[in-house]
Amino acid sequence: MPAWTVATIAAPSLVRGRAALAAGRWEEAVHDLTEALGRASSAPDQADAAVGLSDALWWLGQVDEALAAREHAYAAWRRLGDDIAAAHAAVWLAREYAEAIGNQVASAGWLARTETLVAGPSGSNAVGWVALTRAALAPDPAVQEPAAREAVAYARAGRDGDLEVLALARLGLATVSVGRIDDGLQCFDEAMAAATGGGGPAHARAAVLRPRPGH
Numbered sequence: 001m002p003a004w005t006v007a008t009i010a011a012p013s014l015v016r017g018r019a020a021l022a023a024g025r026w027e028e029a030v031h032d033l034t035e036a037l038g039r040a041s042s043a044p045d046q047a048d049a050a051v052g053l054s055d056a057l058w059w060l061g062q063v064d065e066a067l068a069a070r071e072h073a074y075a076a077w078r079r080l081g082d083d084i085a086a087a088h089a090a091v092w093l094a095r096e097y098a099e100a101i102g103n104q105v106a107s108a109g110w111l112a113r114t115e116t117l118v119a120g121p122s123g124s125n126a127v128g129w130v131a132l133t134r135a136a137l138a139p140d141p142a143v144q145e146p147a148a149r150e151a152v153a154y155a156r157a158g159r160d161g162d163l164e165v166l167a168l169a170r171l172g173l174a175t176v177s178v179g180r181i182d183d184g185l186q187c188f189d190e191a192m193a194a195a196t197g198g199g200g201p202a203h204a205r206a207a208v209l210r211p212r213p214g215h
Contacts, residue, residue, distance in 0.1 A: 014032075027060070098137050128150070166191075177188060
């Protein structure tokens with residue numbers, strides 16, 4: 001079948017899948033994006049379908065399948081030479097392997113890949129996301145704090161509001177954990193101000209939860 005015919009067939013399922021994903025119709029999104037992924041004739045379409053499929057599967061609690069789809073997206077972005085997009089996929093994989101299924105070895109491997117991918121001069125914001133992931137996955141607050149501070153610095157330098165909100169919240173958790181309550185609460189206040197002021201999306205705003213005293 002000619003490539004243009006495949007692309008013509010693939011496009012509607014990809015569009016439908018994106019729309020279903022945006023509307024929270026997870027089963028429908030999985031159906032359409034699985035079809036789109038199977039029909040995609042280019043690496044960009046494969047990456048687009050795979051990352052959307054991964055998100056939909058994750059919301060359905062199908063974690064293993066979500067991981068596999070995100071790995072597919074990572075491979076597609078690598079083929080395209082888009083190291084920054086690949087790094088974001090690897091960050092997601094590092095976090096989910098650790099937090100969702102407790103595979104610390106796989107998580108460490110994916111985190112190491114991100115650090116290699118963002119080593120170039122074009123990866124400044126991505127470096128911040130890697131630092132945030134290191135902070136989130138580190139068991140020791142003394143390790144979390146410098147990584148979170150690094151993420152905040154990259155966020156501000158790159159004007160990445162999403163990253164700044166989440167990095168400030170993580171920094172707040174780290175400083176509260178080592179007993180510097182006032183410093184930690186100040187970080188939470190900054191994060192909340194950035195989030196409510198438009199510095200971050202709805203999911204970032206939801207992540208900024210200021211702990212109550214005694215909890």
